Amino acid sequence: MSAKSTEAINIQLAGVGGQGVLLISSIIGLACVKHGLQVLSSEIHGMAQRGGVVWSTVRVGEVYSPMIAEGEADVLLAFEPVEAARATEVVSKRTEIIVNTRPIIPFTVGTWGHKYPPVKDIMKVLEGISKKVVAIDAEQLARDAGNKVATNVVMLGALMGRDILQIPSEVMKKAITEKVPKKAVEINMKAFDLGVKAAKKA
Amino acid sequence: MNEILSKEVGKRMFLLGNDAIVRGALEAGLDIATTYPGTPSSEIGNTFNVIAKEAGIYFEFSTNEKVALEVAAGAAISGQRAMTFFKHVGLNVASDPFMTLCYTGVKGGHVVIVADDPAVFSSQNEQDSRYYAMLSGAPMIEPIFPQECKDMVKGAFDISEQLAIPVLVRTTTRVNHVSGPVEFGDMRAPRGKVHFDKNPMTLVPVPLVSKQRHPVLLEKMRKAQELTETYPYTTVEGKKGRAKLGIITAGASYGYVKEAVNRLPYDVRIMRIGMVHPMPVKKLAEFMGTVDKVLVVEELEPYMEMWAKVAAKDAGLTQEIHGKDLLPRMWEFSRDIVTGAIMKVMGDKPPEAKKPLDLQLPARPATLCPGCPHRATYYACKVATKDEAIYSSDIGCYTLALLPPLKTADLFLCMGSSVGTAAGFSKATDQVVVGFVGDSTFFHSAIPGIINAVHNRHKFTYVILDNRTTAMTGHQPHPGTCKDGMGRNDAPSLDLEKVVRGLGVEWVRVVDPFDVKKTIETFKEALAHDGISIIISRRECALIEGAIKRGKDGTVPTYRVDKEKCKKCKRCLKMFACPALYVDEDGTVAINDLLCVGCGVCAQVCAFGSIEKVGGDGK
Numbered sequence: 001m002s003a004k005s006t007e008a009i010n011i012q013l014a015g016v017g018g019q020g021v022l023l024i025s026s027i028i029g030l031a032c033v034k035h036g037l038q039v040l041s042s043e044i045h046g047m048a049q050r051g052g053v054v055w056s057t058v059r060v061g062e063v064y065s066p067m068i069a070e071g072e073a074d075v076l077l078a079f080e081p082v083e084a085a086r087a088t089e090v091v092s093k094r095t096e097i098i099v100n101t102r103p104i105i106p107f108t109v110g111t112w113g114h115k116y117p118p119v120k121d122i123m124k125v126l127e128g129i130s131k132k133v134v135a136i137d138a139e140q141l142a143r144d145a146g147n148k149v150a151t152n153v154v155m156l157g158a159l160m161g162r163d164i165l166q167i168p169s170e171v172m173k174k175a176i177t178e179k180v181p182k183k184a185v186e187i188n189m190k191a192f193d194l195g196v197k198a199a200k201k202a
Numbered sequence: 203m204n205e206i207l208s209k210e211v212g213k214r215m216f217l218l219g220n221d222a223i224v225r226g227a228l229e230a231g232l233d234i235a236t237t238y239p240g241t242p243s244s245e246i247g248n249t250f251n252v253i254a255k256e257a258g259i260y261f262e263f264s265t266n267e268k269v270a271l272e273v274a275a276g277a278a279i280s281g282q283r284a285m286t287f288f289k290h291v292g293l294n295v296a297s298d299p300f301m302t303l304c305y306t307g308v309k310g311g312h313v314v315i316v317a318d319d320p321a322v323f324s325s326q327n328e329q330d331s332r333y334y335a336m337l338s339g340a341p342m343i344e345p346i347f348p349q350e351c352k353d354m355v356k357g358a359f360d361i362s363e364q365l366a367i368p369v370l371v372r373t374t375t376r377v378n379h380v381s382g383p384v385e386f387g388d389m390r391a392p393r394g395k396v397h398f399d400k401n402p403m404t405l406v407p408v409p410l411v412s413k414q415r416h417p418v419l420l421e422k423m424r425k426a427q428e429l430t431e432t433y434p435y436t437t438v439e440g441k442k443g444r445a446k447l448g449i450i451t452a453g454a455s456y457g458y459v460k461e462a463v464n465r466l467p468y469d470v471r472i473m474r475i476g477m478v479h480p481m482p483v484k485k486l487a488e489f490m491g492t493v494d495k496v497l498v499v500e501e502l503e504p505y506m507e508m509w510a511k512v513a514a515k516d517a518g519l520t521q522e523i524h525g526k527d528l529l530p531r532m533w534e535f536s537r538d539i540v541t542g543a544i545m546k547v548m549g550d551k552p553p554e555a556k557k558p559l560d561l562q563l564p565a566r567p568a569t570l571c572p573g574c575p576h577r578a579t580y581y582a583c584k585v586a587t588k589d590e591a592i593y594s595s596d597i598g599c600y601t602l603a604l605l606p607p608l609k610t611a612d613l614f615l616c617m618g619s620s621v622g623t624a625a626g627f628s629k630a631t632d633q634v635v636v637g638f639v640g641d642s643t644f645f646h647s648a649i650p651g652i653i654n655a656v657h658n659r660h661k662f663t664y665v666i667l668d669n670r671t672t673a674m675t676g677h678q679p680h681p682g683t684c685k686d687g688m689g690r691n692d693a694p695s696l697d698l699e700k701v702v703r704g705l706g707v708e709w710v711r712v713v714d715p716f717d718v719k720k721t722i723e724t725f726k727e728a729l730a731h732d733g734i735s736i737i738i739s740r741r742e743c744a745l746i747e748g749a750i751k752r753g754k755d756g757t758v759p760t761y762r763v764d765k766e767k768c769k770k771c772k773r774c775l776k777m778f779a780c781p782a783l784y785v786d787e788d789g790t791v792a793i794n795d796l797l798c799v800g801c802g803v804c805a806q807v808c809a810f811g812s813i814e815k816v817g818g819d820g821k
Binding site: 016017025026029030032033038039040041042043044050051052053063064065066067069070071082083085086088089105106107108109110111112114115116117121122125129 | 214215216323324347375376379380381382383454456457458460461536537538555556559560561562563564565566567568569570571599602606607775776779781783784785794
């Protein structure tokens with residue numbers, strides 16, 4: 001069951017505080033407005049920082065709520081493997097999961113005795129419940145682009161590489177340019193292109 | 203120029219609900235804005251902080267919400283347009299002046315934004331502010347989308363001036379923190395300086411005056427009742443003729459209702475309430491008269507449900523009115539929850555919820571950052587008290603220490619409660635009592651409690667965790683810093699030590715929590731003092747730019763665990779628990795160099811000297 005063109009495109013983002021998840025949803029939203037699309041986005045501030053879980057959503061089209069109902073994400077853009085698994089309420093066979101394969105081990109593993117499952121086990125579970133899993137080492141690609149901080153923009157590039165969001169790359173790049181610090185534009189453009197390329201190959 | 207100040211009518215921007223609120227107030231010709239930061243309203247203040255000077259308005263971070271409301275009220279009573287904003291519990295703090303402000307009334311429009319937090323993403327309770335509107339008599343409106351946040355806030359100033367009463371704007375997290383396109387309107391200029399006209403028989407509510415002001419308030423409420431019946435944001439949608447089901451809703455719930463109804467096969471009419479106080483009872487009755495059954499969809503309390511039932515009774519309607527019998531009275535709604543309730547009313551069985559994943563995931567709660575000074579203070583305290591004290595806590599990042607392994611938060615009730623409850627613990631028990639408060643929270647409301655402790659000879663140790671900012675809500679300034687709401691860097695900053703001594707506290711010490719040995723010794727001395735002893739533990743929040751000392755090459759000092767020396771006792775993890783520490787495969791502790799910021803406290807915590815500095819010239 002794929003989304004009809006008249007239906008909204010639903011993007012769920014998930015990651016860890018400090019990864020720049022919210023910056024990416026605001027860039028996508030800005031690009032949508034630039035392209036004349038209807039869009040609503042939602043995020044949680046405050047406690048989500050300090051190393052906690054960060055979720056945000058972007059819904060493009062005629063929508064009345066920024067929240068994505070059960071199983072209705074077209075894309076789950078997950079910046080961390082366990083956070084991909086934690087956000088799967090919105091995942092179904094209509095969903096492509098784009099996931100950064102680099103784990104960020106929470107402190108609960110060291111001090112509460114919690115277990116971090118093997119990444120390959122997580123991937124297997126994700127493959128079983130979704131349409132497709134696009135696994136990329138976004139952190140490595142960001143380092144290749146010049147700075148690991150650009151991991152989030154690699155992920156955005158990967159989203160664009162999947163051709164789900166009908167927005168021209170130039171519009172998205174313009175939105176990135178407006179939202180990141182001037183001196184970081186060049187690295188982020190490289191990071192974006194590497195993300196697009198990696199996702200197209202998958 | 204900041205884009206939010208653009209004079210271009212029709213300009214479209216992708217704005218956060220909170221920023222749209224700022225734009226709405228600016229378009230209305232706002233003169234003054236006041237706040238104490240609180241999620242989910244905090245970004246309103248952060249944006250004013252950036253643009254106030256350029257916009258030619260006055261903005262301040264007040265010491266607390268009560269003061270914020272009073273400052274704005276003084277301006278509004280004089281004739282300026284004023285806005286005050288805070289989270290739901292902020293209105294608790296400001297409720298005292300707010301109740302009587304509805305008696306005195308205002309001359310210039312005064313809009314009060316109150317941001318509720320269903321699902322308690324970042325609050326201590328889930329209270330429903332709509333009851334404050336009923337309690338005070340003030341009108342209350344509820345926007346849904348960013349565009350409405352702008353437009354309804356703009357209009358709220360006119361309503362406030364028309365009725366000469368403050369107007370409440372209720373939002374929830376899914377209104378404040380939703381972004382969407384916003385089309386700009388024309389911008390009115392601020393009024394600037396006005397002249398205050400004396401009128402004590404209206405403005406000084408001694409019994410003689412307040413007795414006369416109550417009927418005036420009731421008359422304003424009667425006029426508000428007329429307004430709400432024709433308020434343009436209260437709308438009805440659906441086909442003409444009789445419908446099987448009528449849904450009454452407001453705020454973020456409207457979105458869930460609309461999307462659920464669009465996907466269901468039923469004949470449904472929707473009434474969206476834009477002004478929730480006073481409720482448009484006539485319109486409600488009219489609406490309910492055209493449908494067979496009624497379902498009220500609202501998060502938290504059955505407030506509109508109560509009014510729907512009142513309206514139905516008065517109009518002699520007898521149909522089923524559902525609400526909290528089918529929907530939760532807590533947490534946020536979703537389209538799935540609302541779909542289930544609609545299907546139940548229509549006699550169908552809702553689909554079953556998805557099964558959870560067959561995969562155990564490690565929890566990832568928010569925690570104190572690597573390099574956080576609070577963690578070092580807590581460590582020293584636990585060593586000094588042998589971790590046998592009652593920890594009376596308060597509101598800020600430091601409350602995160604309730605989680606194991608730190609567990610240095612045993613109680614808090616509200617902003618500033620730590621000092622009063624510490625006094626209570628010390629009276630009721632023979633246990634050692636240590637209270638913790640942040641610097642911003644100290645200024646907010648701990649001061650009367652300290653005076654009380656001095657005067658009534660309470661005995662406990664009180665720690666002011668002075669990280670030089672209001673960290674949790676996004677690093678807003680406070681009276682102990684030199685920054686202010688206008689973006690100036692030369693504000694008079696209050697010296698905490700002098701303030702505390704001025705309150706009559708005799709035993710006061712200032713420590714740097716990164717000097718672990720000295721901090722432990724200071725705690726021991728403080729605990730031995732007969733009376734209130736205050737430790738000001740001062741060290742900048744690790745997230746403040748420049749707080750982490752970097753070398754010329756931009757690196758921080760790096761630390762490493764010497765695997766030969768590590769005795770695998772895990773004391774550093776159990777007592778200190780920096781997120782950069784973890785247990786390696788061989789059972790020794792290791793340091794994640796991506797997270798470590800080189801504060802060096804763990805090296806002081808290790809009893810075997812196994813953690814050593816290996817590089818980086820940051821120090």
